[in-house]
Amino acid sequence: MSMAVVGSEEFSIGFMLAGIEKVYKADASNASQIMQSLLDNEKYAIVIVQEELVDALPRNLRYRITNAIKPLFVGVGHSTGTDLQDKVKRAVGIDLMKDDSGGGAK
Numbered sequence: 206m207s208m209a210v211v212g213s214e215e216f217s218i219g220f221m222l223a224g225i226e227k228v229y230k231a232d233a234s235n236a237s238q239i240m241q242s243l244l245d246n247e248k249y250a251i252v253i254v255q256e257e258l259v260d261a262l263p264r265n266l267r268y269r270i271t272n273a274i275k276p277l278f279v280g281v282g283h284s285t286g287t288d289l290q291d292k293v294k295r296a297v298g299i300d301l302m303k304d305d306s307g308g309g310a311k
Contacts, residue, residue: 207248209276211239212255216281220253233261240270240278249276256282 209227210220217228227249229239236258243252259267259280270278 206250208251209243209249210253212258216255231258237262237266240266243276244269244273252276252278254278254280256280
């Protein structure tokens with residue numbers, strides 16, 4: 206599964222240290238162009254995006270990004286939480302975090 210990261214150098218450095226090789230350094234001035242090119246690129250399954258950049262996109266592009274399935278755009282920043290869980294659930298088709306322990310027989 207190919208992954209890419211879009212964000213500032215400070216945001217991206219941790220992902221580079223984790224082994225993600227494709228990093229797009231972006232700010233508010235070039236984020237729209239980068240996001241559009243990634244939407245049209247089937248090479249990546251997941252694109253991790255600095256959440257502040259998503260917030261700065263034009264409304265129509267932000268809508269396309271947040272509703273895309275492939276690649277799945279994941280905003281990381283101040284309010285990720287259940288939004289990430291919802292996106293993964295929509296992309297995979299099941300809730301991977303759901304507790305099915307229910308006490309029944311295994």
